[in-house]
Amino acid sequence: MTPVRTIVFATNNAHKLEEIRSIVGSDIRILSLADIGCHDDIPEDADTFEGNALQKALYVKEHYGYDCFADDSGLIVDALGGEPGVRSARYAGPGHDSKANMALLLKNLEGVECRTARFVTVIALIEGDERRFFEGRVEGRILEHEQGTGGFGYDPVFLPEGFTETFACMAPGQKNAISHRGLATQKLLRHLSAVK
Numbered sequence: 001m002t003p004v005r006t007i008v009f010a011t012n013n014a015h016k017l018e019e020i021r022s023i024v025g026s027d028i029r030i031l032s033l034a035d036i037g038c039h040d041d042i043p044e045d046a047d048t049f050e051g052n053a054l055q056k057a058l059y060v061k062e063h064y065g066y067d068c069f070a071d072d073s074g075l076i077v078d079a080l081g082g083e084p085g086v087r088s089a090r091y092a093g094p095g096h097d098s099k100a101n102m103a104l105l106l107k108n109l110e111g112v113e114c115r116t117a118r119f120v121t122v123i124a125l126i127e128g129d130e131r132r133f134f135e136g137r138v139e140g141r142i143l144e145h146e147q148g149t150g151g152f153g154y155d156p157v158f159l160p161e162g163f164t165e166t167f168a169c170m171a172p173g174q175k176n177a178i179s180h181r182g183l184a185t186q187k188l189l190r191h192l193s194a195v196k
Contacts (some may be wrong), residue, residue: 001057004026004027004028004029005027005028005029005095005192006028006029006030006031006038006164007028007029007030007031007062007066007067007068007069007192008031008032008033008035008060008066008067008068008069008071009030009031009032009048009068009069009070009071010026010033010042010057010059010068010070011032011033011056011058011070011071012034012039014152015151015152016181017030017032017193019176019178019179019181019185020181020184022050022173022176023077023170023176023181023186023189024185024186026187027172027189027193031082033060033067036064036066038060038063038064038176040063040168042056043055043059044056044057044059044072047085047086047124048086049072049073049074049086049120049122050122050124050133051069051070051072051085052072052086052175053072053122053123053124053133054070054124054131055122056068056072056131057069057125057126057131058096058126059071060111061126065195066130066140067125067126067127068125068126069123069124069125069126069188070123070124070143071121071123071124071184072086072119072121073088073119073120073122073181074086074087074088074089074120075088075105075117075118075119075120075153075158076114076117076118076120076152077105077109077115077117077142077160078114078116078117079109079112079115079116080108081110083108084105086103087180087190088099088101088153088154089153091104091105092104092106092119094147098153098154100150101153101154102146102154102156102157104187105142105154105157106142106144106145106157109142109144112192113144115141116139116140116141116156117139117140117142117165118137118138118139118140118180119137119138119140119143119158119178119179119180120135120136120137120180121136121137121180121181121183121184121185122134122135122184122186123135123184123187125188125191131150132189132191133187134184134185134191135184135187136179136180136181136182136183136184136186136187137180138160138161138179138180138183139160139161139179140158140160140163141157141158141161141163142154142157142158142159143157143158143159143166145157145163146166146168147159147165147166147168147169148166148167148168148170149168150167150168150169150170150172150175151166151167151168151170151175152173153162155167155168155175156168160178160179163178166180182186
């Protein structure tokens with residue numbers, strides 16, 4: 001029997017970890033930062049999703065020696081010049097307060113008709129000396145009010161193109177099949193499965 005491959009996902013975000021593990025299933029064992037004893041505050045100060053993802057993955061590889069992948073995700077709103085972008089998790093200030101972030105987003109979009117936006121995820125993978133990137137993106141628009149209680153982050157105000165429900169209204173399996181993180185992870189999984 002072939003041993004299950006193990007790889008580290010450089011995150012302590014329980015929501016992200018749960019999403020990734022449910023997408024990957026039992027084919028690959030995903031360890032979190034806590035699983036490898038990493039409780040460091042990993043720098044994340046690049047100005048692109050690619051840069052932030054790579055920064056986190058490199059940190060784990062250099063300090064802990066594991067092959068690793070990391071993601072950076074964000075919401076890009078056209079009417080706000082691409083904001084909140086790489087600052088999506090801290091849009092309303094330090095910390096990761098989703099309610100405050102959503103409130104500020106909706107305030108900044110008051111009276112704005114063009115509410116087109118997209119969610120983007122970039123995954124950086126480090127295997128040995130090799131680096132690869134996998135991207136997922138979903139087009140949609142920002143609603144004027146929250147809908148749904150599932151998901152996390154901006155999910156209650158993001159309506160993906162071609163759907164009548166926000167990410168927060170969808171069952172986890174449905175969201176994972178079409179979300180930015182789901183699409184990027186599917187690309188990652190195809191690569192990992194091919195090189196097992």
